[in-house]
Amino acid sequence: MLLRLEGLRPRIESYVPHLMAGAARHAAVALILRESPELEVMLIRRTERPSDPWSGHIAFPGGRREERDAHLLETAVRETREEIALDLERQAAFAGRLDDQVAYARGARLDMAISPFVFTLSGSPELVLSDEVAEVIWAPLGPMVSGEVDTSLQHEINGVAVTLPGFRIGAHTVWGLTHRMLANLFDLGVR
Secondary structure, eight states: OOOOHHHHHHHHHHOOOOOOOSOSEEEEEEEEEEESSSEEEEEEEEOOOTTOTTTTOEEOSEEEOOTTOSSHHHHHHHHHHHHHOOOHHHHEEEEEEOOOEEEEETTEEEEEEEEEEEEEEOSOOOOOOOTTEEEEEEEEHHHHHHTTTEEEEEEEETTEEEEEEEEEETTEEEEHHHHHHHHHHHTTTTO
């Protein structure tokens, strides 16, 4: 399935996201799309560190809101610049915002809302990875939307083994928060 940005962008721009105002903490991520020649999404593999509850996971660039951030969009832009040296304000176009998502770490729900902001990118800018990012992966959206790369994995939540949906991208599995954000994007009428 070949997806085009021209069909998806108007849906993203007009989407009214569900926001979570009551969370104690907030974070934001950048969901970055490009056509090359098919529509792809940028994923990062987080560096493995014992102190990081999402260590080694496939994710989007982003992180926690800091006091200096005027708003969550600024958080997504700052964190992306810090993690992969991509200046979204100059090198990409803002397309819209998706639904806020509840964060989970090591199987426990956190009092944290994570806001995904969608950007579109032309070309392949040079990226410089910080020590927080082990690798950048450009993954085509078509196989995810068509179900071609659907998979599942077992995970423990509050001591109970559950089966969670995912996408198999090469040697990696996209699951959890990142999978939920992509599903939200696909629910805009792509599937």
